Amino acid sequence: MKAVIAGGGIGGMVSALYLHRAGFDVEIFERAEEIRELGVGINMLPHAVEALTELGLLADLDATGIRTHELIYANRLGQVVWQELRGTDAGYGHPQISIHRGQLLGLIHRAVIARLGGDAVRTGWRVEGFEQSAAGVIAQLSSRDGTRKTARGDVLIGADGIHSAVRAQLFPNDGAPIWNGVMLWRGCTTWPRWRDGRTMAIAGGNFAKFVFYPIGIESGQSAMRLTNWAVMARTGEAGSSPRRLENWSRPGVPAEVLPFVRDRFRLDFVDPAHIIEATANFYEYPNCDLDPLPRWSFGRVTLLGDAAHPMYPVGSNGASQAILAARSLAGHLLIATSVEIALAAYDNERRPVTAEIVLANRQGGPEGVIDMVEARAPKGFDDIESVASHEEREAVVRGYARLAGFARK
Ligand SMILES: Cc1cc2nc3c(=O)[nH]c(=O)nc-3n(C[C@H](O)[C@H](O)[C@H](O)COP(=O)(O)OP(=O)(O)OC[C@H]3O[C@@H](n4cnc5c(N)ncnc54)[C@H](O)[C@@H]3O)c2cc1C
Numbered sequence: 001m002k003a004v005i006a007g008g009g010i011g012g013m014v015s016a017l018y019l020h021r022a023g024f025d026v027e028i029f030e031r032a033e034e035i036r037e038l039g040v041g042i043n044m045l046p047h048a049v050e051a052l053t054e055l056g057l058l059a060d061l062d063a064t065g066i067r068t069h070e071l072i073y074a075n076r077l078g079q080v081v082w083q084e085l086r087g088t089d090a091g092y093g094h095p096q097i098s099i100h101r102g103q104l105l106g107l108i109h110r111a112v113i114a115r116l117g118g119d120a121v122r123t124g125w126r127v128e129g130f131e132q133s134a135a136g137v138i139a140q141l142s143s144r145d146g147t148r149k150t151a152r153g154d155v156l157i158g159a160d161g162i163h164s165a166v167r168a169q170l171f172p173n174d175g176a177p178i179w180n181g182v183m184l185w186r187g188c189t190t191w192p193r194w195r196d197g198r199t200m201a202i203a204g205g206n207f208a209k210f211v212f213y214p215i216g217i218e219s220g221q222s223a224m225r226l227t228n229w230a231v232m233a234r235t236g237e238a239g240s241s242p243r244r245l246e247n248w249s250r251p252g253v254p255a256e257v258l259p260f261v262r263d264r265f266r267l268d269f270v271d272p273a274h275i276i277e278a279t280a281n282f283y284e285y286p287n288c289d290l291d292p293l294p295r296w297s298f299g300r301v302t303l304l305g306d307a308a309h310p311m312y313p314v315g316s317n318g319a320s321q322a323i324l325a326a327r328s329l330a331g332h333l334l335i336a337t338s339v340e341i342a343l344a345a346y347d348n349e350r351r352p353v354t355a356e357i358v359l360a361n362r363q364g365g366p367e368g369v370i371d372m373v374e375a376r377a378p379k380g381f382d383d384i385e386s387v388a389s390h391e392e393r394e395a396v397v398r399g400y401a402r403l404a405g406f407a408r409k
Pocket residue numbers: 006007008009010011012029030031032038039040041042043101125126127128159160161162163164165166248249304305306307313318319322
C-alpha cells in the first residue's frame with residue numbers, strides 16, 4: 001500500500017515515520033523548495049513525546065530540547081496564581097519537552113531521510129487537488145515553474161496546514177481562517193538561566209500575556225538558555241480581518257509589541273521589554289482557527305494536523321495533536337480491512353477530541369486561570385485563596401489537561 005502525504009510539516013513527517021514503521025510506502029509532497037528549520041518554541045506534551053519515543057526519537061529530543069520541570073502561572077506582578085510540575089517530574093511516564101520548532105522538524109526530517117530514503121520527501125511540489133476512485137487516489141501537483149504532474153497512491157493524507165488545499169477541495173465553502181482579534185508576537189534568544197533552567201512561566205491577564213520558557217541549552221554555556229518568549233494581546237475585534245494574513249514568518253515590529261509590556265509587568269525573573277529588545281528577529285502571528293469540521297475522511301482521503309483542526313496556540317497542543325493523529329491513522333491503516341474503513345475509524349477517534357480542544361482554546365485554555373484571577377484582583381492579592389480557591393483554579397487547569405488527553409491517570 002502507498003500513502004501520498006500533502007505537506008512536510010511535523011504532522012506530515014511524523015505520519016511518514018509511523019506509516020513506514022507499519023510497512024507502507026510513503027511519498028511526501030512539500031510546497032517549500034527545501035525543509036527549513038523555521039519557527040520558534042513549541043511544547044511537546046507527554047503523550048506526544050510517548051509517540052516520538054515509540055519512533056526512537058527520544059535521545060534526539062533530549063539532545064535538542066529541554067525537559068520542562070515546572071509551569072508557573074502568575075499575574076502581571078509575578079504573584080503565583082498556579083504552579084505545577086510537568087512531565088516526568090509530575091509523575092507522567094514521559095517528559096514534556098520544550099523545543100525549537102524548526103529543530104524539532106529538522107530531527108524528524110533526518111529520521112525520515114534515514115529510514116525512508118532521500119526520495120521520500122519531494123520538495124517544491126504543491127498539492128493542488130485530487131481525484132479518487134475505487135482503485136486509488138491521484139494527487140495533482142504543481143511546481144513553482146508551472147510544471148504539473150500527478151502522484152498515485154492508495155490513500156491521500158492532507159497534512160498541508162491551516163491553508164490546506166486538500167481541505168479546500170473537501171469543503172469548498174469553508175471560508176477563511178477566523179481571527180479572534182488577538183495578536184501573538186514570538187521570538188527566541190539566548191538568555192540567562194532562570195531557576196533550574198527548566199521552568200516555564202505564563203504571566204499577565206486579559207490585557208496581555210507574557211510567556212517565557214527555555215527551549216535549548218547553548219553548548220558550553222550552562223548559565224544560559226535558548227529562551228522562547230511570546231506576548232499575546234488584543235489588537236483588533238474578534239471576527240474582523242487581521243491586518244495581514246496569518247503567516248508564521250511575518251517579522252514583528254518592536255514598537256507594536258513593547259507598549260503591551262513596558263511598565264505593565266513587574267516580574268522578578270525577567271523584564272519582558274528587555275528580552276524583546278534583545279531579540280534580533282521575532283515574528284507576529286494573528287491567532288486564527290477554523291470551526292471544527294463535521295468530517296475529515298472521505299473515502300481514501302483524509303486530513304491531519306492543522307489542516308484538520310487549526311487551533312489557537314494556547315495549551316501547547318497544535319503539534320502534539322498532529323503527532324497523536326499520525327499514530328492513530330497508521331494504527332487504523334494497519335488493522336482495518338480497507339483504506340476507507342481505516343480512515344473512517346481514524347476520523348471517529350480523533351475528530352471529536354480535537355474539536356473540543358479547538359473550542360476550549362477559544363475560551364482561553366488553561367491560561368484562563370490567570371484571566372480569572374486578574375478580573376477579580378486587578379491590583380494583585382495578598383492571599384490567592386481569597387481570590388480563587390485551589391479547587392476553582394484546579395478545575396480550569398486540570399479540566400483542560402483532561403480534555404487534551406494528557407491528564408495523569
Ligand atoms: C513555517 C512555520 C513555522 C511555525 N512556527 C511555529 C512556532 O514557532 N511555534 C508553534 O507553536 N507553532 C509553529 N508552527 C505551527 C506548528 O508547526 C503546527 O501547528 C503543528 O506542528 C501542526 O503541524 P502540521 O504539520 O499540521 O502543519 P504545518 O506545520 O503548518 O505544516 C504544513 C506543511 O504543509 C506545507 N504545505 C502547505 N500547503 C501545501 C500544499 N498545498 N501542498 C504541499 N505542501 C503544502 C507547508 O509548507 C508546511 O510545511 C509553524 C508552522 C509553520 C509552517
